[in-house]
Amino acid sequence: MVHVSVIGCGNMGSALIRGLSRTGNHTITACDVDEEVLDEVEPYCETTTTDLAEAAEATVVFVVVKPDLTAGIVDDLDLSAEQTLVSIAAGVSTDALEPRTDATVVRVMPNLAAATGDMAAAVAGDEITDEVAELLDDAGVFVEIDEAQMHTSTAVNGSGPAFVFYLIKAMMDAGVESGLNPDEAKVLAAQTFKGAAETVIQSEESIDQLIDDVCSPKGTTIEGMKVLRESTADEAVAEAVFAAERRSEELAGEGDDE
Numbered sequence: 001m002v003h004v005s006v007i008g009c010g011n012m013g014s015a016l017i018r019g020l021s022r023t024g025n026h027t028i029t030a031c032d033v034d035e036e037v038l039d040e041v042e043p044y045c046e047t048t049t050t051d052l053a054e055a056a057e058a059t060v061v062f063v064v065v066k067p068d069l070t071a072g073i074v075d076d077l078d079l080s081a082e083q084t085l086v087s088i089a090a091g092v093s094t095d096a097l098e099p100r101t102d103a104t105v106v107r108v109m110p111n112l113a114a115a116t117g118d119m120a121a122a123v124a125g126d127e128i129t130d131e132v133a134e135l136l137d138d139a140g141v142f143v144e145i146d147e148a149q150m151h152t153s154t155a156v157n158g159s160g161p162a163f164v165f166y167l168i169k170a171m172m173d174a175g176v177e178s179g180l181n182p183d184e185a186k187v188l189a190a191q192t193f194k195g196a197a198e199t200v201i202q203s204e205e206s207i208d209q210l211i212d213d214v215c216s217p218k219g220t221t222i223e224g225m226k227v228l229r230e231s232t233a234d235e236a237v238a239e240a241v242f243a244a245e246r247r248s249e250e251l252a253g254e255g256d257d258e
């Protein structure tokens, strides 16, 4: 059991709180300046508070506010060497935070799927504490990376859900255009993405082999794959990732200017 606090309970903070509450193993304190936001996460927490000092009492403190507010909050927390500070802010490095706190600093790039326990997260830091590993395990899957790769992780798994939502909608809209009703099309498109992702995770086959497995000779898929392979769809996805990565680098630069 870990005593954990989450400071900032907006989109990402509330998703983390829901994910961390799933096992019932942890004592969760939620902190935000907005009482209405706290009301929404209250069912998933032991304590909700607007008082930063109360959130600072946890063993592991997640700071989940906008990147430009993160350093100021870390200053105000005044954590001890026995505590762990987790920063999830895009473009905010451990180097920028370590001089501001005595706590062990761990940088995590999570994503919104924490809410359902399906988060893909990347973690960097000199010491990834057992408590942080246990918490991240409960909200999904994490990999350890060098901090230099955090901009890429921010784009791939941090921003990634938005890109995937876009693709699901494109498939859903095509289904609707061809006659499915929107509710049916949404279920079929979303469940297809979920099933395909689970297949990639569980299968020992390469992704190219999995594509071949769906393409029956002289069948339907092969015709659709021809269109995709002749298009620049893969380049558009790559460009979206690179654009997000560039913005993460810019945010890091803006932080250095403070």
Ligand SMILES: NC(=O)C1=CN([C@@H]2O[C@H](COP(=O)(O)OP(=O)(O)OC[C@H]3O[C@@H](n4cnc5c(N)ncnc54)[C@H](OP(=O)(O)O)[C@@H]3O)[C@@H](O)[C@H]2O)C=CC1
Residues within 6 Å of the ligand: 007, 008, 009, 010, 011, 012, 013, 031, 032, 033, 034, 037, 064, 065, 066, 067, 069, 073, 088, 089, 090, 109, 110, 111, 112, 158, 159
């Ligand atoms: N959204 C996502 O999918 C992901 C976000 N992140 C990172 O998570 C961080 C938060 O993003 P997101 O959740 O989208 O942002 P939101 O704006 O949705 O949430 C931030 C919350 O923090 C609150 N807040 C502001 N100041 C304080 C304070 N002093 N004390 C306590 N709470 C405060 C805000 O209140 P108010 O609105 O009233 O100011 C708001 O409720 C960012 O650094 C982002 O880079 C990382 C990965 C994925």
Ligand SMILES: O=C(O)[C@@H]1CCC=N1
Residues within 6 Å of the ligand: 090, 154, 158, 159
């Ligand atoms: O868009 C953003 O800046 C944040 C970081 C990754 C996902 N959302």
